[in-house]
Amino acid sequence: MINRRNFIQKWFGGTLAFITALLNPFLKVNAQSLDFIDNDYVGKTRAGKFKNFYINFWKTMRRIHPETWTLLSDGLCNNPRRFSLEELKALPEITQKSRLKCVECWSAPAEWKGFHYSSFAQLAQPLPSANGAVVYCADDYIEHLSIDTLQQERVLFVYNMNQAPLSDEHGFPLRLIVPFKYGYKNPKSIIRIEWVNDVRYGTWSKIGPYSHDGTILPGYDHPLDQNKIRRRITGGEVPY
Numbered sequence: 001m002i003n004r005r006n007f008i009q010k011w012f013g014g015t016l017a018f019i020t021a022l023l024n025p026f027l028k029v030n031a032q033s034l035d036f037i038d039n040d041y042v043g044k045t046r047a048g049k050f051k052n053f054y055i056n057f058w059k060t061m062r063r064i065h066p067e068t069w070t071l072l073s074d075g076l077c078n079n080p081r082r083f084s085l086e087e088l089k090a091l092p093e094i095t096q097k098s099r100l101k102c103v104e105c106w107s108a109p110a111e112w113k114g115f116h117y118s119s120f121a122q123l124a125q126p127l128p129s130a131n132g133a134v135v136y137c138a139d140d141y142i143e144h145l146s147i148d149t150l151q152q153e154r155v156l157f158v159y160n161m162n163q164a165p166l167s168d169e170h171g172f173p174l175r176l177i178v179p180f181k182y183g184y185k186n187p188k189s190i191i192r193i194e195w196v197n198d199v200r201y202g203t204w205s206k207i208g209p210y211s212h213d214g215t216i217l218p219g220y221d222h223p224l225d226q227n228k229i230r231r232r233i234t235g236g237e238v239p240y
């Protein structure tokens with residue numbers, strides 16, 4: 001018996017040490033979450049150059065490498081397949097200035113460039129039975145948007161921000177900008193779009209007190225570019 005107990009203790013202790021050793025690099029990265037400079041990870045940041053445009057990530061993740069990234073489109077569509085960034089950048093370009101408003105209260109403005117759902121839909125060919133898209137991101141973040149929302153004029157699939165390719169922090173190489181919905185409905189670092197016809201809950205609306213719809217409500221805003229001075233907002237897209 002004692003031998004067996006010893007064995008179990010040793011085995012358990014050894015396994016625990018092994019798992020801790022395996023996790024160590026990740027734990028270290030999390031501990032430095034204010035500083036993802038010069039390493040292969042990105043994560044939540046509010047410091048340094050990001051103090052005027054905070055960075056939210058559900059999980060710390062490896063930077064996406066341009067050579068390996070593709071966008072998978074599958075589910076209820078005629079044409080399940082992968083798209084390269086070049087192919088998506090060849091779609092008709094739209095430039096737009098809009099403010100991203102987080103439900104945690106801050107907001108920040110940017111000029112975005114990308115393409116509209118209508119041109120992407122010609123390639124991806126969602127079936128008439130599809131009424132929404134589940135957007136999967138590289139940090140395991142998920143969001144669901146209805147096709148009705150995606151069709152709105154101000155909604156863009158974006159690959160440029162302020163005349164430069166999206167940074168890893170802001171969602172390289174592709175994100176959604178939905179200016180009249182809270183930031184959590186603006187998924188970034190997108191890797192897959194699944195066309196669906198049922199309602200799916202996104203990461204935040206599943207765990208938080210936040211609505212599935214995510215439309216910006218009347219209330220207050222603390223614009224990071226204006227010293228966070230509190231102002232009233234009326235709901236919907238926040239003025240640039």
Ligand SMILES: Nc1nc2c(c(=O)[nH]1)N[C@H]1C(S)=C(S)[C@@H](COP(=O)(O)O)O[C@H]1N2
Pocket residue numbers: 053054055056057058059100101102103137138139141169170171182183184185186187188189
């Ligand atoms: N992949 C991914 N996209 C995401 C999030 C996330 O955690 N992971 N957070 C959302 C939230 S809550 C906000 S406010 C915005 C913030 O965008 P930013 O980090 O580019 O400022 O990203 C949204 N998109």
Ligand SMILES: [Mo]
Pocket residue numbers: 056101102103104182183184
């Ligand atoms: Mo947010």
